[in-house]
Amino acid sequence: FYCPVCGWIDTKTCQQHGETKTYAKQKIPIKPLIERSKKILDMKVLPELIKGVRGTSSKDHTPEHIIKGLLRAKYKIHITKDGTTRYDMTQLPLTHFKPKEIGTTIERLRELGYTKDYLGNELQDESQICELLPQDIILPDSPESPDEGTAKILTRTTKFVDELLEKLYKLKPYYKVKKQEDLTGQLVICLAPHTSAGIIGRIIGFTKTQGFFASPLMHAATRRDCDGDEASILLLMDAFLNFSKKYLPSSRGATMDAPLVLTSLLTPCEVDDMAFNMDIVDKYPLELYEAAQEYKMPWEVNITKVSETLHTEKQYEGFKFTHDTDDFNKSVRCSAYKTLPSMGEKLDGQMQIARKVRAVNTSDVARLVIEKHFLKDTKGNLRKFSMQVFRCVNCNEKYRRPPLKGRCLKCGGKIIFTIAEGSVVKYFEATQKLAEEYNVSNYLKQTIMLLQRRLEDVFGKEKEKQTGLNTWC
Numbered sequence: 001f002y003c004p005v006c007g008w009i010d011t012k013t014c015q016q017h018g019e020t021k022t023y024a025k026q027k028i029p030i031k032p033l034i035e036r037s038k039k040i041l042d043m044k045v046l047p048e049l050i051k052g053v054r055g056t057s058s059k060d061h062t063p064e065h066i067i068k069g070l071l072r073a074k075y076k077i078h079i080t081k082d083g084t085t086r087y088d089m090t091q092l093p094l095t096h097f098k099p100k101e102i103g104t105t106i107e108r109l110r111e112l113g114y115t116k117d118y119l120g121n122e123l124q125d126e127s128q129i130c131e132l133l134p135q136d137i138i139l140p141d142s143p144e145s146p147d148e149g150t151a152k153i154l155t156r157t158t159k160f161v162d163e164l165l166e167k168l169y170k171l172k173p174y175y176k177v178k179k180q181e182d183l184t185g186q187l188v189i190c191l192a193p194h195t196s197a198g199i200i201g202r203i204i205g206f207t208k209t210q211g212f213f214a215s216p217l218m219h220a221a222t223r224r225d226c227d228g229d230e231a232s233i234l235l236l237m238d239a240f241l242n243f244s245k246k247y248l249p250s251s252r253g254a255t256m257d258a259p260l261v262l263t264s265l266l267t268p269c270e271v272d273d274m275a276f277n278m279d280i281v282d283k284y285p286l287e288l289y290e291a292a293q294e295y296k297m298p299w300e301v302n303i304t305k306v307s308e309t310l311h312t313e314k315q316y317e318g319f320k321f322t323h324d325t326d327d328f329n330k331s332v333r334c335s336a337y338k339t340l341p342s343m344g345e346k347l348d349g350q351m352q353i354a355r356k357v358r359a360v361n362t363s364d365v366a367r368l369v370i371e372k373h374f375l376k377d378t379k380g381n382l383r384k385f386s387m388q389v390f391r392c393v394n395c396n397e398k399y400r401r402p403p404l405k406g407r408c409l410k411c412g413g414k415i416i417f418t419i420a421e422g423s424v425v426k427y428f429e430a431t432q433k434l435a436e437e438y439n440v441s442n443y444l445k446q447t448i449m450l451l452q453r454r455l456e457d458v459f460g461k462e463k464e465k466q467t468g469l470n471t472w473c
């Protein structure tokens with residue numbers, strides 16, 4: 001315990017000065033620390049780049065062991081604020097799969113409990129269809145994606161965990177992963193954003209798409225309200241070793257996105273009831289279509305739903321399906337949104353599709369893009385620009401207002417903006433072009449004009465711009 005007056009003491013409260021802190025400002029001899037760590041790790045050369053944080057924002061300012069940082073740099077893995085390594089993905093529901101779709105051998109799948117296909121036949125062929133067990137997951141490993149797939153990142157994370165166990169904790173390595181298939185059967189924590197309750201999942205294979213495939217019940221279990229479709233996973237052993245509440249910032253809301261509670265067993269009746277509306281049929285009966293013709297309400301037709309199987313054995317399996325696919329990897333594996341580099345190109349692509357699809361009103365698409373994205377973004381950034389702090393180029397001192405002297409009061413350095421004009425107006429040209437080209441309503445056009453005036457008030461009127469001759473061709 002640290003008393004600001006007496007220094008380090010043994011009791012929680014100082015008899016003369018009251019409350020103590022669990023931390024104090026002190027100089028840390030980083031060189032001997034690193035040298036000692038290198039010896040423990042048997043590391044001859046340090047990794048080229050070792051990342052750290054500028055400061056700790058947790059209540060007790062507890063730092064991590066420096067060896068963990070060195071090892072993470074060695075294995076090139078990233079870390080989140082709670083000390084764990086995560087992978088973010090888009091959630092996709094899946095009830096059935098074929099061994100060939102997930103790149104796992106029949107032999108391994110049988111070891112994992114998939115001895116029979118969904119019809120009860122012995123699993124022997126990689127084209128047979130299996131019903132996905134409720135807590136089993138299939139992870140994205142798309143060769144087309146610019147991002148690294150899960151298999152590589154998870155493998156490196158297991159190596160990091162193993163070396164950490166051996167060298168720092170003096171224990172036996174746990175994962176011993178040699179090939180991709182060794183990752184199957186491993187447990188992970190699945191966590192949705194803005195929640196703090198994770199659920200255990202088991203890896204059974206990898207997909208060449210960018211989706212995180214799991215049972216609809218599993219996806220529902222990761223979230224409280226269905227406000228998104230993204231989740232992350234982290235290796236269970238990584239969480240056990242490296243997670244600590246003590247690293248989390250003391251600010252409010254910091255406990256969000258950290259796995260504070262863990263569900264080990266999925267209980268369908270406890271998940272969000274959206275998943276309960278799923279139909280359990282292998283084909284829809286004629287009565288459904290007849291009822292549709294008479295404009296009957298959905299509940300007037302009797303179709304078995306997940307909600308009716310709750311609290312019975314059937315709540316976990318026998319979900320059936322109406323249409324089969326040959327291979328779920330045979331689809332668009334990487335969205336053009338990811339490969340197109342600039343916003344302009346993404347927008348062009350979106351408008352091209354809008355023009356091609358007859359059911360789409362192009363002018364309305366333009367309106368939505370302008371209203372929901374561009375105007376919001378520009379207005380928000382304009383507001384931020386007018387409320388920004390200023391900083392010194394030399395010593396990084398921050399100023400709420402630029403000093404009258406015009407230079408840094410500490411070192412005399414130059415004072416600059418922290419928000420660039422470019423970041424405010426970046427979408428404005430695109431907005432005007434879109435409004436012009438797709439003839440949006442006069443109201444929206446005038447809103448854009450007003451915004452233009454506000455921008456000109458702040459940044460000054462744009463001078464006559466020089467353009468290349470080719471813009472006129």
Ligand SMILES: [Zn+2]
Pocket residue numbers: 003004005006007014015016017018
């Ligand atoms: Zn004291």
Ligand SMILES: [Zn+2]
Pocket residue numbers: 392393394395396397408409410411412413
């Ligand atoms: Zn300065």
